[in-house]
Amino acid sequence: MPVLSGAEPFTHDGSAEIGVLLCHGFTSTPQSMRAWGEHLAAEGFTVRCPLLAGHGTRWPDLNRTTWRDWYDSAEAELAELRGRCRSVFVFGQSMGGTLALRLAQQHPDIAGIVLVNPSVTTLRKEARLLPLLSRIWPAVGGIPGDIAKPGGFELAYNRLPLRAMASLQQLWSLVRGDLRRVHQPLLLFRSAVDHVVEPVNSAIVLDGVASTDLAEVVLPDSFHVATLDHDAPAVFSGSVEFLQRIHRERAEEVV
Template identity: 65%
Template sequence: MLAGAEPFSHTGSGEVGVLLCHGFTGTPQSMRPWAEYLAAREFSVRCPLLPGHGTTWQEMNRTRWTDWYGAVRDEFGSLRASHSSVFVFGQSMGGTLALRLAEEFGEQVAGLVLVNPSVTTLRWDAKLLPVLSRVLPSVPGVGGDIAKPGVTELAYDRTPVRAAASLAQLWRLVRADLAKVTQPLLLLRSAVDHVVEPVNARIILDGVRSERATEVRLENSFHVATLDSDAQLIFERSVDFVREAR
């Protein structure tokens, strides 16, 4: 395991649990400041290291979306067994996984907070992923899209192509079932994001059936907004959201 990639766990004194889901090729390091902020307010917090992450991109190429989803699904079940309300927060692919949990578990998910979530891509070469995954092991990485000087994300410098092809399968599944999402939803989107295009937020907000769905524009951050200049805003709005949704 890469130093700093360790999962995060804190058991709070209240009845609220929060599951944090990190992004594709990333680690809990990108979520740790958020996790610590929530833990300081006595929420129980879990942020697992997803299979294939935090080691090598070659290892990640041996995993699929079902492995990543299985890890957050198990963690959600554990939190749900010991807390009356469980919220799921996710960034980028973590948002995709959070949406899938909401689609599967319905009202058992108390609410969703999504930061630059992904459900598609406009990149022309994405359609070639099933073919490319058979002949091309990796391409340049997408990690570290942060506006704030001096801040880095612990993520792979290469994108494993087989894993990316599997992520595209998850996107299709989540998009098809968006109407099953009825939980309160807070979506925070960076004004400038070099990884996830704005169309992703529109697809999600147009597709869910949540009576309460709020979009917040992050003016001072790139894709990894939880480590960027708007991080404090994200943290504060998420806590307000949980308190209002309960």
């Protein structure tokens, strides 16, 4: 199926010193990350933001994929960045944060990760029935556009594909079980009000990882899709300061 207009991947070839992989959220597209990617590109970094498998076309396409397909989409771009840049960082929002954590678990050479409202679980009671419900109903009402900023728009599916959601649950379980394998410097942005991902998700991540360079920043004026919301400039500038510091410290260690 053709890719929706605006959902195309974002690519910028900049410095060979620092590369950044951006991972968008579940049912979303690179549109939600484009402004962040453009900010990083303007700073001179090499940036990749792939369209994850099953996304950006029609919601039934997502039900034909699993978390392994989304992970493979991200890992392929990571491999390209690792061959091009000296320090590679992975940034992710929501499910993109889940993928960033899994990549960090599998690739210890990743220099650092930045997460925005990452998901690793849900407190919704109906989620326990998801493996059964996904065999009966293909989808339910969607979750796009949780943005406080007036006029904010997220290009995402308006339906929530249940088979794909059940696969996301499997990814959550894997990531939670391996959180101690995450040792990289980690910066986590969390919205004070998030109607999609509960605060316990960030708490699980922060309490579970082995990272010693660890920070949480609470975003007071944004909902779930913070990269398109009032606090986006703080996310963008904070992530740049983080990766520049980590890259500098890595270079000093080599010397």
